[in-house]
Amino acid sequence: MKNKKSFKSGFAAIIGMPNVGKSTLLNTIVGQKIAIISDKPQTTRNKILAIYSTDEEQIIFTDTPGIHKPHNKLGEYMVHVANESMDDTDVLIFVVDASKKIQETEREIAKNISKTGLPCILVLNKVDLMKKEDLLPIIADYSSMHDFASIVPVSAKNNDGVDILLHDIEDYLEEGPEFYDSDMVTDQPEKQIAAEIIREKLLWLLDKEVPHGIAIEITKMQEKEKITNIYATIYCEKASHKGIIIGKHGEMLKKIGTMARGDIEKMLDKKVYLELWVKVKSDWRNSDFLIKNFGFTN
Ligand code: GDP
Ligand code: MG
Ligand code: K
Incomplete structure (x- = not known):
């Protein structure tokens, strides 16, 4: 385990409904490489999806099971997630498909994010399918639901804007250890x-x-x-x-x-x-x- 003074690391929890492009985004970020986690903990609450490692930083992307499902008491659920599942989470990454109409569940999630007390970056994915000017009303709409740490339009598929997203995530990493050996990252x-x-x-x-x-x-x-x-x-x-x-x-x-x-x-x-x-x-x-x-x- 490296412990260089300059090394930064942190946990980013991915949320978002099915088919918005979460897996594609992670694949683009880590280049098809995901982590070997052999001694899996008892609970699957912090399931690791991917690990992005460089010489200076490590971002561990985790899953938030169940959050994408329609939920009657989503507000309560978000609090529960914040308390139980996200002890280690430094930043939330909320991924949406910007080329589609905003889903009711997405509105609910956005409105309830503040209950987690965590900073949240909104990723507007699939911008390759839309005109630039159509982004502005979506950004305005989401901004009215929650005060996002940042809003990043990306095309996970075309690797467009993903560098900006990584740059924004870096703001929430802290000086700390390499949690996982980069050797553990494999395809x-x-x-x-x-x-x-x-x-x-x-x-x-x-x-x-x-x-x-x-x-x-x-x-x-x-x-x-x-x-x-x-x-x-x-x-x-x-x-x-x-x-x-x-x-x-x-x-x-x-x-x-x-x-x-x-x-x-x-x-x-x-x-x-x-x-x-x-x-x-x-x-x-x-x-x-x-x-x-x-x-x-x-
Ligand atoms: P997940 O369910 O959120 O993990 O979504 P996936 O990553 O499996 O993506 C769902 C579908 O959206 C797949 O067919 C992807 O190829 C497609 N997709 C993902 N990202 C993009 C993107 O940036 N642009 C376009 N056009 N399609 C995308
Ligand atoms: Mg997926
Ligand atoms: K976590």
Whole structure:
């Protein structure tokens, strides 16, 4: 962990209704790289969506679960969110689709932001779909609902105005630590952690019988609504190792799968179907493709 005096960091909580472009915006900011958070806390209240890291600063973008849903008592909910979910939040980022009519839920959110006591930057996204002059009435409308820290028109898709947004967020960062090692920021965090978990179970259950000559490739990861299907291949170097990994009547492989699945479910906070295959590939250590896939080159 760096602790340079000049280093600044902070938490930015993203709010906004579905389809306004929150994910696109985060992808644009962090360049498709999101954070590996392997030891996920019990609660998902501060779910980390993305981490933007440079040599001088780190912005941790968090999710505010449920805020986008229509809410009867939104005002109360915002207070609740401020108290419970946003202990660490330095700034709110409220993202809206400026090319569309302002939604009732968005009005409600805007009117209730002051209850959180947090500064809030309003992001008017998708400006590429509209004329500049049409922005002014929207800015006026939102300004009448809440005194926003700033209002930033952007096109997340075209990476337009995003630098201004980052600059505005910087005002709310504080001198502080790098909360997450920038090495933890990857483009395939879930795949890599899943592979790590499977490897860990293998090493643990097989002890020294199949020493180090194994590698895991996640061949497919399908996110369904209620379940994530994961297909993984365990590569080993010898046919005899394959036998040990599979075990009598497949019992060892079953055990590995059950234990790994449990941990992956905790990590993803979702039901998991895990299918494991074992293959002998004696020269996998020399294979660029596999090594890249296994994340050894991170
Ligand atoms: P989320 O539900 O808020 O995370 O929204 P997404 O990031 O998934 O985006 C929803 C849709 O809006 C996708 O089809 C995006 O490609 C599109 N979108 C996001 N940002 C922009 C933008 O700046 N301009 C345009 N034209 N489309 C965008
Ligand atoms: Mg999204
Ligand atoms: K937070």
